Amino acid sequence: MFAYSGLLPSRRIVLSTLLGAFTFGSNASGATPASPQQAAMAARLPGVPKPPGTVNGKLPERRGPEYPWGVALQDMEAMRPDVRVINLETAMTTHDKPWPDKGINYRCHPGNVATLKAGGVQVAGLANNHCLDWQIPGLMETLETLEGAGIMVAGAGRNASQACRPTVIQLPPAADGQPSRSAAAAAAADADTAPAGPEDVDGPRVLVWGLGHESSGVYDEWEAGEARPGVCMTDLSAAHAARVGAAAAAAKRPGSDIAVVSLHVGSNWGFTVPEAQRQFTRALIQGWIPRLYALTAWRALACPLPPSPSL
Numbered sequence: 148m149f150a151y152s153g154l155l156p157s158r159r160i161v162l163s164t165l166l167g168a169f170t171f172g173s174n175a176s177g178a179t180p181a182s183p184q185q186a187a188m189a190a191r192l193p194g195v196p197k198p199p200g201t202v203n204g205k206l207p208e209r210r211g212p213e214y215p216w217g218v219a220l221q222d223m224e225a226m227r228p229d230v231r232v233i234n235l236e237t238a239m240t241t242h243d244k245p246w247p248d249k250g251i252n253y254r255c256h257p258g259n260v261a262t263l264k265a266g267g268v269q270v271a272g273l274a275n276n277h278c279l280d281w282q283i284p285g286l287m288e289t290l291e292t293l294e295g296a297g298i299m300v301a302g303a304g305r306n307a308s309q310a311c312r313p314t315v316i317q318l319p320p321a322a323d324g325q326p327s328r329s330a331a332a333a334a335a336a337d338a339d340t341a342p343a344g345p346e347d348v349d350g351p352r353v354l355v356w357g358l359g360h361e362s363s364g365v366y367d368e369w370e371a372g373e374a375r376p377g378v379c380m381t382d383l384s385a386a387h388a389a390r391v392g393a394a395a396a397a398a399k400r401p402g403s404d405i406a407v408v409s410l411h412v413g414s415n416w417g418f419t420v421p422e423a424q425r426q427f428t429r430a431l432i433q434g435w436i437p438r439l440y441a442l443t444a445w446r447a448l449a450c451p452l453p454p455s456p457s458l
């Protein structure tokens with residue numbers, strides 16, 4: 148979990164990543180049926196964890212939806228975050244046709260969305276290499292599941308404009324009397340590309356974009372198209388960083404809004420951040436994205452960064 152203090156006084160944003168931790172865990176009904184694919188995969192590959200249901204049967208005890216969080220929930224409460232953003236690295240679906248020849252296909256029963264609610268999750272980033280593990284119907288059900296639970300999605304959608312628009316979280320006006328602008332001037336864009344979220348409430352907002360890069364295992368075919376559900380993809384070019392910066396500059400209200408990018412980039416583990424990734428993240432930060440978290444390395448990696456621009 149990564150926690151950053153926000154730039155605004157008393158604003159805290161908790162950013163965390165949640166992946167197969169409960170993908171292989173119990174489903175909503177308490178049983179854990181392994182798909183034939185999971186069972187076959189477990190049989191084929193040494194070291195691949197077997198779905199618990201195939202080994203030990205049902206969990207001996209039913210647990211509440213908060214259970215998978217463990218002590219993280221208390222820690223999060225203690226931080227009193229204004230915003231909780233996760234990278235949800237699994238599909239939430241019962242669809243059973245895996246993306247072919249992928250090897251690792253994460254799936255979480257839609258009923259487990261109660262666990263995300265129990266953690267107070269407001270935004271789920273889906274620009275990663277597992278949201279389409281159960282093909283387009285699996286992504287569509289994931290979107291419906293999250294939306295149905297009142298959790299906003301960043302980085303994937305029913306088409307490119309939905310996948311690439313920022314998700315907006317309205318914060319309550321700052322306690323210190325910080326002036327907030329009217330939102331009337333904002334979001335003049337058409338409804339399609341306009342940020343998702345409340346539009347005409349005063350007060351600071353957090354805008355979250357999700358971006359996936361092929362270095363983290365997101366397939367090119369997963370890129371959302373004009374009429375194709377998928378992921379908002381990025382390359383690591385200066386031009387793309389500039390486009391993201393321009394979109395952020397256009398959507399943000401200067402002085403009050405906070406921009407966050409959930410960037411899924413890089414391979415698992417490893418010790419270094421390749422130069423291209425450094426340059427891209429620096430370019431984002433020097434643009435309009437002073438809060439950025441990059442995922443998938445599974446360990447903290449040092450990457451010298453320039454000072455953030457003042458908002």
Ligand SMILES: *[C@@H]1O[C@H](CO)[C@@H](O)[C@H](O)[C@H]1NC(C)=O
Nearest residue numbers: 305306307308309339373374
């Ligand atoms: C993209 O998807 C959204 C949500 O389904 C829809 O409202 C919008 O019209 C779509 N845009 C295009 C260009 O198809």
